[in-house]
Amino acid sequence: QVQLQESGPGLVKPSQTLSLTCSVSGGSISSGYFHWSWIRQPAGQGLDYIGHMYSSGSTDYNPSLKTRVTISVDTSKNHFSLKLSSVTAADTAVYFCARASYGGILDDWGQGTLVTVSS
Amino acid sequence: EIVMTQSPATLSVSPGERATLSCRASQSVTTNFAWYQQKPGQAPRLIIYGASTRATGIAARFSGSGSGTEFTLTISSLQSEDFAVYYCQQYNNWPWTFGQGTTVEIK
Numbered sequence: 001q002v003q004l005q006e007s008g009p010g011l012v013k014p015s016q017t018l019s020l021t022c023s024v025s026g027g028s029i030s031s032g033y034f035h036w037s038w039i040r041q042p043a044g045q046g047l048d049y050i051g052h053m054y055s056s057g058s059t060d061y062n063p064s065l066k067t068r069v070t071i072s073v074d075t076s077k078n079h080f081s082l083k084l085s086s087v088t089a090a091d092t093a094v095y096f097c098a099r100a101s102y103g104g105i106l107d108d109w110g111q112g113t114l115v116t117v118s119s
Numbered sequence: 120e121i122v123m124t125q126s127p128a129t130l131s132v133s134p135g136e137r138a139t140l141s142c143r144a145s146q147s148v149t150t151n152f153a154w155y156q157q158k159p160g161q162a163p164r165l166i167i168y169g170a171s172t173r174a175t176g177i178a179a180r181f182s183g184s185g186s187g188t189e190f191t192l193t194i195s196s197l198q199s200e201d202f203a204v205y206y207c208q209q210y211n212n213w214p215w216t217f218g219q220g221t222t223v224e225i226k
Binding site: 062100 | 120162168174
């Protein structure tokens with residue numbers, strides 16, 4: 001089990017880029033076979049899987065966001081990051097980072113961070 | 120994209136009673152399927168994976184069943200801490216997708 005903690009601006013202006021970081025403790029981000037994942041949840045709604053970076057360095061992005069999303073890993077800092085460009089109010093949500101094992105089981109989650117898109 | 124449909128949207132149950140939640144996939148996901156519990160202001164918590172395997176630390180009153188397109192989560196005797204929203208998830212096909220959630224509330 002690892003601990004994950006999201007950080008980043010809570011307010012982003014429309015058309016700008018949302019940037020979040022997930023710090024991982026209790027284990028190395030470069031060990032094992034895990035998907036380092038981002039999920040979001042608009043207020044009062046369900047969960048949307050944004051995408052992930054696999055331990056090998058490959059990435060998968062939800063097709064609905066693919067043109068705007070970048071997920072990267074910094075092994076030296078033991079953290080991974082999310083960038084979502086050209087944001088609109090529809091991107092306002094709580095953003096969670098998580099670790100997925102065994103091909104998709106989200107067994108460790110961060111506490112989530114609210115990002116509001118507003119001018 | 121595989122669509123996951125949960126029913127009912129809301130389930131009203133008295134403490135001590137059994138709760139049965141359902142999830143249907145728009146196409147087969149074999150047993151690459153999980154259930155999560157989410158309480159207000161918290162992150163989701165893994166309850167069941169592989170359709171029927173309880174996650175570490177999950178009480179035996181939680182059980183999962185099903186394969187293919189039909190899945191069930193059963194809570195045998197609801198405790199006060201079990202009232203929450205439950206989400207199903209498939210991880211058989213990309214993109215991984217969640218159901219819209221079932222709220223289990225106190226009757």
